[in-house]
Amino acid sequence: MSNTVSETPAAANPNPSQIQGVKLSGERAVPVIPRDIQTDELVFNMGPQHPSTHGVLRVVLRTDGEVVLEAQPLIGNLHRSCEKILENLTYVQGLPYVDRMDYLGALNMELGLVLSVEEAGGVEVPKRAQYLRVIMCELNRVISHLFASGQFGLDMGAFTPFLYMFREREEGLKLLNMVTGGRLLYHYIRYGGVTRDITPEWAKLCLAWCDRVLAHMPEYDNLLTWNNIFLNRSCGVAILDASTCMDFAVTGPCLRAAGVKRDLRKDMPYSSYEDFDFEVPVGPFEKGVVGDSWNRYRQRLMEIHESLKIIRQAIEGLPEGETQQKKISRAWKSPPGEAYVASEAPRGEISCYFVSDGGKFPYRCRMRGPSFQNIAVLELCSRGLLIGDLIALLGSIDITLGEVDR
Amino acid sequence: MKSFGEWASGIWNGLRTTFVGLSITIPYIFRRPYTLQYPEELPEIPDTERGLHNFKIDDCIACSQCVKICPVDCIRLAAAGKGKLARMTLFEIDYTKCLFCALCTEPCPTECILMGPTFDLVGYTRDEVIIDYADRDNPRTFSDGEEIPYPITSFARK
Amino acid sequence: MLAVVDHATPLSAHIANWLAAFVGLEPIWVFHAVGALVVATGVLALVVTPVGLGGVYLERKLAGRIQNRRGPNRVGPYGLLQTLADGVKLLSKEDIIHRGADAPLFRLAPYIVFLSAFAGFVVLPFWPGGAPANLDVGIFYFLALIGLETIGIVMAGWSSNNKWSLLGSMREVAQVISYELPLGIVAMCPVIVAGTMSLSGITEVQAGPIWKWFVFRDGIWAIVMVPAFLVFYVSGLAAAKRAPFDLPEAESELIAGFHTEYSGMRFGMFFLPEYALMLSISAVTSVLFLGGYHDPLGMSAEGGSMHGVWWWGLIWFFSKTTILFLSQLILRWTLPRLRIDQVMYLCYKVLLPIAMACLVATAFLRLFFS
Numbered sequence: 001m002s003n004t005v006s007e008t009p010a011a012a013n014p015n016p017s018q019i020q021g022v023k024l025s026g027e028r029a030v031p032v033i034p035r036d037i038q039t040d041e042l043v044f045n046m047g048p049q050h051p052s053t054h055g056v057l058r059v060v061l062r063t064d065g066e067v068v069l070e071a072q073p074l075i076g077n078l079h080r081s082c083e084k085i086l087e088n089l090t091y092v093q094g095l096p097y098v099d100r101m102d103y104l105g106a107l108n109m110e111l112g113l114v115l116s117v118e119e120a121g122g123v124e125v126p127k128r129a130q131y132l133r134v135i136m137c138e139l140n141r142v143i144s145h146l147f148a149s150g151q152f153g154l155d156m157g158a159f160t161p162f163l164y165m166f167r168e169r170e171e172g173l174k175l176l177n178m179v180t181g182g183r184l185l186y187h188y189i190r191y192g193g194v195t196r197d198i199t200p201e202w203a204k205l206c207l208a209w210c211d212r213v214l215a216h217m218p219e220y221d222n223l224l225t226w227n228n229i230f231l232n233r234s235c236g237v238a239i240l241d242a243s244t245c246m247d248f249a250v251t252g253p254c255l256r257a258a259g260v261k262r263d264l265r266k267d268m269p270y271s272s273y274e275d276f277d278f279e280v281p282v283g284p285f286e287k288g289v290v291g292d293s294w295n296r297y298r299q300r301l302m303e304i305h306e307s308l309k310i311i312r313q314a315i316e317g318l319p320e321g322e323t324q325q326k327k328i329s330r331a332w333k334s335p336p337g338e339a340y341v342a343s344e345a346p347r348g349e350i351s352c353y354f355v356s357d358g359g360k361f362p363y364r365c366r367m368r369g370p371s372f373q374n375i376a377v378l379e380l381c382s383r384g385l386l387i388g389d390l391i392a393l394l395g396s397i398d399i400t401l402g403e404v405d406r
Numbered sequence: 407m408k409s410f411g412e413w414a415s416g417i418w419n420g421l422r423t424t425f426v427g428l429s430i431t432i433p434y435i436f437r438r439p440y441t442l443q444y445p446e447e448l449p450e451i452p453d454t455e456r457g458l459h460n461f462k463i464d465d466c467i468a469c470s471q472c473v474k475i476c477p478v479d480c481i482r483l484a485a486a487g488k489g490k491l492a493r494m495t496l497f498e499i500d501y502t503k504c505l506f507c508a509l510c511t512e513p514c515p516t517e518c519i520l521m522g523p524t525f526d527l528v529g530y531t532r533d534e535v536i537i538d539y540a541d542r543d544n545p546r547t548f549s550d551g552e553e554i555p556y557p558i559t560s561f562a563r564k
Numbered sequence: 565m566l567a568v569v570d571h572a573t574p575l576s577a578h579i580a581n582w583l584a585a586f587v588g589l590e591p592i593w594v595f596h597a598v599g600a601l602v603v604a605t606g607v608l609a610l611v612v613t614p615v616g617l618g619g620v621y622l623e624r625k626l627a628g629r630i631q632n633r634r635g636p637n638r639v640g641p642y643g644l645l646q647t648l649a650d651g652v653k654l655l656s657k658e659d660i661i662h663r664g665a666d667a668p669l670f671r672l673a674p675y676i677v678f679l680s681a682f683a684g685f686v687v688l689p690f691w692p693g694g695a696p697a698n699l700d701v702g703i704f705y706f707l708a709l710i711g712l713e714t715i716g717i718v719m720a721g722w723s724s725n726n727k728w729s730l731l732g733s734m735r736e737v738a739q740v741i742s743y744e745l746p747l748g749i750v751a752m753c754p755v756i757v758a759g760t761m762s763l764s765g766i767t768e769v770q771a772g773p774i775w776k777w778f779v780f781r782d783g784i785w786a787i788v789m790v791p792a793f794l795v796f797y798v799s800g801l802a803a804a805k806r807a808p809f810d811l812p813e814a815e816s817e818l819i820a821g822f823h824t825e826y827s828g829m830r831f832g833m834f835f836l837p838e839y840a841l842m843l844s845i846s847a848v849t850s851v852l853f854l855g856g857y858h859d860p861l862g863m864s865a866e867g868g869s870m871h872g873v874w875w876w877g878l879i880w881f882f883s884k885t886t887i888l889f890l891s892q893l894i895l896r897w898t899l900p901r902l903r904i905d906q907v908m909y910l911c912y913k914v915l916l917p918i919a920m921a922c923l924v925a926t927a928f929l930r931l932f933f934s
């Protein structure tokens with residue numbers, strides 16, 4: 001756009017959704033409406049009951065008609081003081097709580113805590129358990145991405161692809177239920193291993209499910225991804241470029257869609273991820289501008305392919321052995337020490353800064369959650385968008401409020 | 407400023423992708439639905455399901471291990487006598503608090519508390535979801551010799 | 565409407581005489597007034613409600629099947645009574661007019677929407693000579709009613725004292741008023757060919773087999789009429805606020821748009837007209853372009869074997885309308901929603917130029933080929 005004047009990297013790319021006459025000026029990119037059509041501003045209260053805020057997020061919008069001048073996310077409606085609870089429970093008791101933070105990627109949350117505690121306590125995890133963790137976490141990642149992509153379509157007004165993706169997600173949840181006993185909150189990964197081994201029948205079912213998801217992929221693509229209305233709605237909308245992502249510590253699919261090849265599974269392998277052969281898809285993809293809503297959506301679909309690859313390799317190369325370190329009893333406590341291990345959750349980098357004083361309870365478990373970091377860009381990125389595009393931005397960042405508020 | 411070609415191809419793409427979408431949705435009208443009719447058809451529940459508890463009342467020795475490990479303190483327990491002779495007078499699980507984490511089944515020395523496949527528990531008041539397993543009329547409380555009518559995989563770790 | 569009263573039963577005449585004596589007026593005026601009331605009530609009870617309820621049922625069932633679900637199947641056989649049960653539920657729910665609302669406007673708004681949506685049925689020629697009111701300006705009357713509906717919706721959005729509602733109603737006005745332009749212009753193409761604005765007259769001109777319908781008329785007219793038909797269909801979708809143009813309601817953006825604050829039957833008064841408007845727009849589309857009550861073989865045309873048989877015409881009229889209606893439903897469950905600026909782009913930069921080109925081309929073709 002010719003009259004866009006800005007030093008911010010966020011506005012450097014042409015953003016077709018920004019209405020003509022809206023000028024971006026200075027660091028904070030405040031839209032300036034020409035004097036002759038100056039109208040009153042509206043202050044909207046979007047949420048916490050709004051269906052597109054993915055939970056109980058409250059966004060205070062200052063708009064000029066349909067154009068968002070300022071959007072301020074107000075979080076904390078789902079605060080349960082998870083970290084403090086972890087400090088007041090024994091090691092074993094604390095684990096089921098972590099599931100409740102990011103309930104759509106619960107296994108990855110468990111892994112985030114467990115990895116740090118194991119690092120601090122010097123716990124060796126059997127190879128088979130590591131592979132099982134990988135299988136389950138990737139399964140959970142696929143399920144989470146299916147949900148996120150469908151949800152993004154739903155935000156755009158396409159209801160049907162959402163339910164098609166839910167169908168495959170449901171099959172995946174059944175698979176997880178067979179192994180872990182839970183559908184959404186698994187309590188599967190424990191210190192020093194996992195609770196339960198998989199059976200050969202389950203492995204067969206899981207491989208069949210991978211095929212099923214792949215077989216349905218063209219359906220989603222034709223119905224949603226390549227739909228002209230969907231492309232027009234999401235291409236070039238709400239661009240989150242690499243430097244903005246860096247400034248706000250945005251991680252996960254949002255960062256990779258902005259063209260930054262950063263995936264902790266490749267860069268800092270944990271839990272035997274170095275054994276598997278997979279690609280890290282990065283933006284830009286076929287359409288749109290790097291880092292726009294469509295690329296974030298596409299990024300998730302591409303990551304599903306890679307995750308399915310990992311699941312196949314892990315099931316085929318599953319080593320024999322124990323699934324659980326025998327030394328870890330239920331009264332186990334970590335020796336004094338501290339550790340910080342980061343891992344890649346569906347929404348980005350989940351990590352835990354864990355400190356132990358050798359006592360019965362953890363001394364500190366500071367969780368660094370991806371949704372909490374990612375939602376911070378909303379304020380900067382939403383300026384000058386239309387209300388419909390704000391919904392697209394929220395949907396494509398893909399936050400879980402349970403983890404934002406913790 | 408859009409050229410005429412862009413303008414026309416936009417219209418063409420809009421029409422084309424609409425018909426591509428319709429070619430996917432219309433066949434679904436004639437396909438079998440995926441959903442289950444819930445109260446009549448139950449979903450397949452694996453043996454590993456962590457649903458409502460099952461309690462073998464005569465095996466319980468009232469050692470309170472489950473009470474101690476519970477992260478949310480939802481179990482209340484009282485017994486007359488000790489050890490193998492214990493007679494349970496109260497074994498109450500508060501399902502308003504329960505996490506279904508199955509931690510209570512893990513330390514149990516006699517494997518008397520187990521997770522079952524029942525997943526639906528509803529009530530009009532909160533009191534209705536606080537269940538006393540010491541009551542022998544409870545459908546999920548099993549006496550000596552009574553068979554548990556569904557397969558349950560033990561979570562207990564020895 | 566009054567023409568129907570001529571066939572009123574002696575009983576109604578009797579009642580009219582009695583009432584006339586009671587209020588001291590000429591019997592004929594009271595006869596007409598009461599007759600109109602009886603007809604209006606009868607139409608409301610026998611036509612409008614089933615049409616709305618049937619539309620809602622079809623939509624839900626179809627949405628279910630498209631989405632691999634079953635749709636309503638609990639109340640009655642195949643869930644047929646589900647919408648009736650919902651209607652009873654709506655009637656029995658508490659009617660809330662919140663403190664900040666402008667109560668008189670808030671109460672009035674649903675009636676205007678209801679009225680303008682259902683009044684459109686009056687001019688439709690259901691079978692040969694079967695239009696309740698054969699207005700000379702039938703198509704204008706119909707377009708005016710679509711414009712009238714926006715007034716009710718602005719009332720609802722403004723009087724709700726809710727910013728989301730206001731935003732929804734603003735979108736509605738911007739959208740419907742804009743789309744009336746291509747809708748009105750493209751409706752003139754059949755009018756030019758037929759030489760009349762009466763919907764019955766337009767249907768009569770299309771008498772004959774399928775190649776006499778305006779979309780395919782004599783082959784040569786298809787050049788202008790097929791784009792005109794598409795423009796009319798898309799504009800009709802937008803005027804009926806159907807997906808992908810459902811911005812005034814946009815449940816993922818504005819929650820429910822202009823009827824957020826309405827509850828109970830007041831909400832129902834917004835809900836039923838939506839389906840009524842869809843049906844009447846489908847019916848007008850079939851009249852303007854698809855030959856109305858004429859069958860594809862020309863049996864109902866002058867000299868055809870089924871000429872003048874009213875139910876034969878009715879069957880064809882309803883089957884054409886229903887097919888268009890179903891296509892609107894399926895489109896809703898296939899497409900994502902447009903953004904407000906794209907809605908305006910589509911209207912002013914795509915549909916309007918095409919509509920104008922169609923109009924000019926029709927005029928030329930009429931000059932040289934009629």
